[in-house]
Amino acid sequence: MAEIPILDIQGVGKTYTLGDARIEALRDANLTVKKGEFVCLIGASGCGKSTLLRIVAGFEQPSAGKALMWGKPIEGPAPDRGMVFQDYGLFPWLTVRENIAFGPASRGRPKAEVRDTVERFIALIGLSRFADAHPHQLSGGMKQRVAIARVLANDAEVVLMDEPFGALDAMTRERLQDELLDLWQRTGLTVLFVTHSIEEAIFLSDRVVVMEPGPGRIASAERITLARPRDVASPEFNEVRRELGTRLHSHHGKKAA
Amino acid sequence: MSDATLSAPVAVTPATGAVRFMRRAKPVLLSLIVPLALLLFWHLAVKAGMTRLIPSPAAVAEYMVDFAIGGIWDDAFSATLHLHLLASASRVYGGFLLAALVAVPLGLLIGRVELVRQLLDPFLQLMRPIPVTAWLPLSMILFGLGSTSAFFLVFLGAFYPILLNTIFGVKNVEPRLFEAASMLGCRGNAQFFKVVLPAALPSIFTGLRLGLGLAWFVIVVGEMTGVPQGLGAVIMDGRTLSRTELVICGMIVIGIAGFVSDRVVVMLMNRLLRWSPSHRG
Numbered sequence: 001m002a003e004i005p006i007l008d009i010q011g012v013g014k015t016y017t018l019g020d021a022r023i024e025a026l027r028d029a030n031l032t033v034k035k036g037e038f039v040c041l042i043g044a045s046g047c048g049k050s051t052l053l054r055i056v057a058g059f060e061q062p063s064a065g066k067a068l069m070w071g072k073p074i075e076g077p078a079p080d081r082g083m084v085f086q087d088y089g090l091f092p093w094l095t096v097r098e099n100i101a102f103g104p105a106s107r108g109r110p111k112a113e114v115r116d117t118v119e120r121f122i123a124l125i126g127l128s129r130f131a132d133a134h135p136h137q138l139s140g141g142m143k144q145r146v147a148i149a150r151v152l153a154n155d156a157e158v159v160l161m162d163e164p165f166g167a168l169d170a171m172t173r174e175r176l177q178d179e180l181l182d183l184w185q186r187t188g189l190t191v192l193f194v195t196h197s198i199e200e201a202i203f204l205s206d207r208v209v210v211m212e213p214g215p216g217r218i219a220s221a222e223r224i225t226l227a228r229p230r231d232v233a234s235p236e237f238n239e240v241r242r243e244l245g246t247r248l249h250s251h252h253g254k255k256a257a
Numbered sequence: 258m259s260d261a262t263l264s265a266p267v268a269v270t271p272a273t274g275a276v277r278f279m280r281r282a283k284p285v286l287l288s289l290i291v292p293l294a295l296l297l298f299w300h301l302a303v304k305a306g307m308t309r310l311i312p313s314p315a316a317v318a319e320y321m322v323d324f325a326i327g328g329i330w331d332d333a334f335s336a337t338l339h340l341h342l343l344a345s346a347s348r349v350y351g352g353f354l355l356a357a358l359v360a361v362p363l364g365l366l367i368g369r370v371e372l373v374r375q376l377l378d379p380f381l382q383l384m385r386p387i388p389v390t391a392w393l394p395l396s397m398i399l400f401g402l403g404s405t406s407a408f409f410l411v412f413l414g415a416f417y418p419i420l421l422n423t424i425f426g427v428k429n430v431e432p433r434l435f436e437a438a439s440m441l442g443c444r445g446n447a448q449f450f451k452v453v454l455p456a457a458l459p460s461i462f463t464g465l466r467l468g469l470g471l472a473w474f475v476i477v478v479g480e481m482t483g484v485p486q487g488l489g490a491v492i493m494d495g496r497t498l499s500r501t502e503l504v505i506c507g508m509i510v511i512g513i514a515g516f517v518s519d520r521v522v523v524m525l526m527n528r529l530l531r532w533s534p535s536h537r538g
Contacts (some may be wrong), residue, residue, distance in 0.1 A: 059436055077440040089437035093455040093532045103441035106451065134532040154441055 004071045006158060006190050007033040007056060011065035014051050024215035025051045028065070031209060031218060035157075038184055038191045040201035040208045042248070048216020049194045050162055056192060057083045057160050069158070079103060082151025084161040088143040090135040096146050097122065097131045103154030121149040124183075141172035148180070152187070161193045165200070177203060181228070198248065202240050203230050210248055220247065312502045320502040321509070334491070334503060342510060344486035345476050348404060349518075352411025352479075353472040357465060360416050364423025364461075369453060381420070389414045389475045397482050407479035407487065414475035415468035422467065426460025427453055459533050462526045469522055473515035488514075 014026040026048035033039050041049040054060045055067050058077040067074045069081065077083075090099050100121055104114045122131050125145040135143055144164055151159055165173040181204060184191055195201050201208045202224055212219045222244060226236055296314055303313040312320075323329035327336030366373045367381075389410050400406040430453055438444070438452045480489025488507045495503030 057436075057440060059440075077436065077444075079440070079442040081440065083436070083440045085433060085437070087433060089433045091434060091437070091452070091455070093458070102438075102443070102451075106438075106441055106443035106447065136532065136534045150441065 003034070005032040006035040006037075006070060007031070007192070008068040008071065009052070009056070009065070010068070012052070012055060012062045012067055013064035014048070014055065014060060015063045026055075026062075026216045029218050031221075033158075033190060033192065035190055036188050037207065038193070038205045040193045040195055040205040041211060042195055042198065042201045042208055043211030043216075043219075044196070044213055044248075046213035046216060047211035048213070049211050051216060052211075053083075053160050053162055053192060053194050056158070057081055059083075079107060079154045080156060081158045081160055082154060082156030084144070084147045084151060084159060084164045086163045086166050088135070088140075088147050090143055090146060090150075092135050095132045095134055096127055096138070099135070099146055100150050100153050103150060107154070117153050121153045124152075125149045125179075139172070140168050141176055144168065144176060145179070148183070152183070152189075156189075158190045158192060161191065163194055163196065166195075173200075180204070185228075198241055198244050199232060202226070202237065202244065203232055208244060210244070222247075310501060312505070317502050317505050317509075321506050324503070324506050334494075338510065341486050341488050341491050341507075342514065344404075344484070344490075345480065345488040345511070346514065348407050348411055348479060348487065349469075349472045349476055349514075352408050353415045353469050355408075356412045356415035356468060356472075357419055360419035360464070360468075361423050361461060364420045364464075365427055365449075365453070365457070367420075368424040368427025368457070369449065381417075385417050390478055393478060393481065402483035404484050404487075406482035407476070407484055407489070410475055410479040410482075411472045414471040414479075418467035418471060419461075419464040422460045422464025423457065426457030426464075429460070430456040459530055459535075462522075462530065466519065466522050466526070469518055470515065473511060473518065476511065 009029050009031040012026065012029045013024070016023045016025060029048070029052055031039075031052075041052060043049050051060065055062050056069075056074065058074050058081065074081075083089075091102065094102065097118055101114050101118045104117055109117075122128055125148070127142060127145060127149075130138060130142065135146070138146070147164070148159070165176055168176065177200065180191075183189070191204075193201075193204060205224055207221055207223050209221045210219045211217065224240065226240060230237060299311075300314050302308065303311060319329060323331075323335050325336070325338045329335070363377070367377055368374070392410060392413055393406075396406045396409050400409055434452050434456060435448060438448050443451050476487070477489035477492055480487040481493055484490050488511050492504050492507040495501065495507060
C-alpha cells in the first residue's frame with residue numbers, strides 16, 4: 001500500500017436539504033482508483049453515481065468523508081480533473097478551435113504553445129475540416145469529440161465522463177467508444193465513467209463499480225479481465241454481461257424504500 | 258397510400274433565370290400588396306370626397322419632394338428635411354447610446370451581483386411603468402425647453418428594454434457553462450468576460466434593438482418640448498399650422514428612418530451572433 005492512488009474516496013456521503021426534507025444522495029462510498037485505470041460507475045437512476053462523479057470533479061462538496069486526489073483533498077473544480085458532460089457543455093460562441101483553446105488560454109499558457117496544442121488535438125479527433133465551425137453546426141458525436149479534446153488539451157490527468165455517449169445514436173456511440181479506448185491506451189489517462197449500460201461498462205472498463213439506490217451507495221466492484229480489444233458478441237463477454245446483469249437486478253429487487 | 262406514389266420519380270426542373278428571379282422577388286411583391294392597396298384606398302377616398310381634411314397621396318408626394326429638395330412651394334419648410342432628420346437622428350442616437358452605456362453595465366451588475374440587485378431592482382421596477390409621456394412636464398421643468406429634454410426622454414424610452422434584456426441574459430446563462438469554465442481553469446471574476454458576457458450577448462442585442470426602436474418611437478414626444486428642429490417638431494408645427502401634408506411627411510420620414518436603423522442593428526447582430534442559429538432577425 002505504499003503507492004498513493006490517484007483518486008481515493010473515503011467514506012464519502014452527500015445529503016441535500018430541500019426545504020424541510022433531507023435527501024441522502026450518497027452514503028459511505030469507498031473507492032480507490034489507480035493511475036491509468038478505466039473505472040465505470042453503473043446503477044439505476046438515484047444510485048448516486050453522478051453525485052459521486054460531481055464530488056470528484058469538485059462541483060459538490062461531500063457532507064461526510066473525504067475525496068482525495070494524489071492524497072490531497074479535492075477542494076473545487078480544477079484542470080487536472082476534466083469533465084465530459086452528456087450535454088457537451090461547449091461554449092456555443094466559440095469555434096471548435098477556440099473551445100479547445102479555452103482551457104490552456106485561461107491558464108495563461110503562451111500563445112504559440114496553445115496554438116500547437118490545439119492543432120494537435122484537432123488532428124487527433126479528426127475534425128480539421130471543422131476547426132472553424134461553431135458547435136451548432138456539428139453533430140452530437142463531433143461535439144462530444146470536441147468536449148473530450150478540450151479536457152485532454154488542458155492536461156487533465158483524470159477524465160470524468162457523465163454518460164457522455166447517452167445522447168448519441170448507437171453507431172456513433174460504438175465509434176466513440178473505440179476512439180476513447182484508443183486514446184486511453186495511448187495516453188495513460190485515468191477515466192471515471194458513469195453509464196447505465198452494462199454492455200458499455202464491460203466493453204470499456206478495467207473495473208465496474210455497481211451502485212444501488214435508496215440511499216445511493218456502492219454495492220460491489222467487479223474487475224473485468226477480458227482481453228482487449230473486447231468482442232461484445234463473444235460468449236465470454238456475454239457470460240460477464242449475464243453475471244453483472246443478475247447482480248444489478250438483484251440489487252434492484254431488494255431496493256429499500 | 259400506394260407504393261407507386263412513393264417510388265414515382267420526382268421531376269426536378271432546373272431553375273431558369275426567370276424562375277430564380279420570381280423566387281427572389283416573391284417576398285418583396287407580397288410585402289407590397291397591403292401598402293399599395295391602402296395607398297389606393299387613400300387616393301380613392303380623397304377623390305370621392307370622403308374627407309376634406311386629408312390631402313391626396315399625390316399631394317403628399319409632391320410636398321415630400323419640396324420638403325426634401327425644395328423648388329415647388331419654397332416656404333419655410335422647403336429643402337429642410339435633412340436638417341430635421343439630422344436633428345432627430347442625433348437625439349435618437351445620442352439618447353440611445355447614453356441609455357446603452359448606462360443600461361448595459363447596470364444590467365450586467367444587477368444580474369450578477371446580488372447586493373446591487375437588492376439595492377436597485379425594486380426602485381427600477383417601480384419607475385418602469387411610468388410612461389415617457391408622463392415624464393414630459395417634469396422633464397421640461399428639470400431641463401427647460403429644448404433639446405436636453407428631448408434627449409432625456411429618448412434616453413428614458415430606450416433605457417428599460419436594454420436594462421431588462423441585459424439582466425435577463427445574465428441570469429439565464431446555462432449553469433453548465435460555468436461548470437465547464439471552472440473545470441477548465443477559468444474561475445471567479447475571469448468568468449465574467451469569458452462566459453457571462455458572450456452568453457448574454459444575444460439578449461443584450463435584443464434589448465438594444467428594442468431600445469433603438471423605442472427611441473424613434475418617443476422622438477415625437479421628445480420634440481414636443483419646444484425644439485426648433487426635428488421631425489417631431491415638424492409634425493407639431495404641421496398640426497399647429499393645419500398643414501396635414503407636412504404632418505404625414507414627418508410620419509413617413511420617421512417610419513423610414515426607424516426601419517433603416519433597425520436593419521443596421523439586425524445586420525450587425527447577424528454578424529456578431531453567427532454562432533447562435535436562433536438569433537437571426
